Amino acid sequence: MALTDTALRKLKNSETGQKADEGGLFLDVMPGGAKVWRMRYRLAGKQEKITLGDYPTYSLAEARSWRDDCKALVGRGLSPxxxxxxxxxxxxxxxxxxxxxxxxxREWCLKAREKVKAKEEARKAGDTVEAFGAVWYAEVVEPANTNPRNIKRVLEKDVYPAIGAKQLAEVTVTDILAITDKVKARGADQMALQTRNVLKRFFAYAIARQKTQFNPAAAIEGRFIAQARSRDVALTPDEIGKLLRAIYQSSMKRAHKLALHLLILCMVRKSELIEAKWSELDLENGEWAIPGERMKKDKPHLVPLSRQAVAMFEELKGLASGSEWVFPSRWDLDQPIAKSTLNVAVRALAVEVRDFVIHDFRRTASTHLHEAGFNSDWIEKALAHEAKGIRGIYNRAQYLDQRRDMLQWWADFVDSQIEEGRKVVIGRFGKAFLAA
Incomplete structure (x- = not known):
């Protein structure tokens, strides 16, 4: 029974074997799924077999035309x-x-070679790191990641410029190390480790799709790139400015921008800020009294607020929609924002700053205050670190006045890092504290 276009379109890879047409033409369905046009004929009493190419590169109509030409040659005593x-x-x-x-x-042999060459070039184009990266990102990364932009930034910033045009099978361990070494040279050891991890998952998928047989990123142990250890990042003044400008230029919610700025200024932990209630704040006197049950050491903590911080809290009051929480959830005003909200906002930032986490804000403040010569006891109290021994016993005054002056200096210092022509619109609080 002759083949039809409909039958060919419905033909499954699992239906292996020879599917006969007419006049010796048949489609050979290989175990791997390839479908190849072939033809049998007899010449001088001997059977011969010739191959045209694969389906659907050659349609049924083309295969039949080729068969007819082969039969014409056989009829004249020539072997196709x-x-x-x-x-x-x-x-x-x-x-x-x-x-x-x-x-x-001319029509079948030479053109067949051209088709094979074109197909191979198209396959190679689809097997470059950048081309397959687009497939991996769309099929795997976006559906499975809550914040795929981080992976996209790794690919576009560091991977594609280095090996984007390379064939997947040609990428070596040396190529991966060159990428991670370049990232480490920026002072971002942990980002280098993250880049290697992204590439490890990327090549694992390429192997699963039979695009390559070797994972060059998996061949490099993570410990040879960077140690997955506790954070020790303190942002430089320049990085503080870059970060804050990126925050205020981003599309994140205004309240979240102010929250991140307040975390830098107030030196509190993330949970202490996002779970803050308006009842804890005395904006008239510039003080924030955090109850002991919300503190790590179960001891109440009084935060003297800079003029900038007071102005930010005043703006947040208008954004809170009457909620008792300073940062209410958009879904439920009776609950604060989720603990992961600010982390997600930071990870989404497009900023040229070393890999950092929110907790680094406290270390950053401590580092710069110590460098500026402020008393360690004041700094430790601002961080809610309780001093032990005699120093702790005689620390009853809590250095409130000293800390107020210190945190005002710190707020001015941080603000001066954004000052680069005041190109960043940081909002009403800027005018409020400048007028104070």
Whole structure:
């Protein structure tokens, strides 16, 4: 029974074997799923077999046209198989036969090679790191990650410029190390480790899709790139400015921008800020009294507020929609924002700053205050670190006045890092504290 286009379209890879058409033409469905047009014919009492190419590169109509040309050659005593192989046309062949043979070679043998070459070039183009990266990102990264932008930034910033044009199978361990070394040279050891981890998952998927057989990123142990250890980042003044400008230029909610700025200024922990209630704040006197049950050491903590911080809290009051929480959830005003909200906001930032986490804000403040010569006891109290021994016993005054002056200096210092022409619109609080 002759093949049809409909039957060919519905043909499954699992239906292996030969699917006969007419006149010796058949489609050979290989175990790996490839579908190849072939033809059997007899010449001088011997059976021969010739291959055209795969389906659907060659349609059913093209395969039948090729079959008819093969049969015409056989009828004149010429072997299509020998012509395809490159054997010379017999000298004693009739002129019409020679013309038919040349036409067959030109139309089917030479063009077939061109098709194979074009197909291979197209396959190679799809097997470059950048081309396959687009497939991996769309099929795996976006559906499975809550914040896929981080992975996209790794690919576009560090991977594609280095190896984007390379074939997947040609990427070496040396290529991966060159990428991670370049990231480490920026002072971002942990980002280098993250980049290696992204590439490890990327090549694992490429292997699963049979695009390559080797995972060069997996061949590098993470400990040879960076140690997955506790954070020790303190942002430089320049990085503080870059970070805050990126925060205020981003599309995140205004309340979240102010929250991140307050975390830098007030030196409190993230949970202490996002779970703050308006009842704890005395904006008239510039003080924030955090109850002991919300503190790590179960002891109440009094935070003297800078003029900038007071202005930010005043703005947040208008954004809170009457909620008792300073940072109410958008879904439920009776609950504060989720603990992960600010982390997600930070990870989404497009900023040229070393890999950091929110907790680094406290270390950053401590580092710069110590460098500026402020008393360690004041700094430790601002961080709610309880001093032990005699220093702790005689620390009853809590250095409130000293801490107020220190945190005002710190707020001014931080603000001066954004000052680069005041190109960043940071909002009403800027005018409020400048007028104070």
């Amino acid at each position: 198989m020998c012509l395809k192989r490159g054997d010379p046309i017999p000298d004693d062949a009739q002129p019409a036969t020679k013309e038919l043979a040349h036409l067959f070679i």
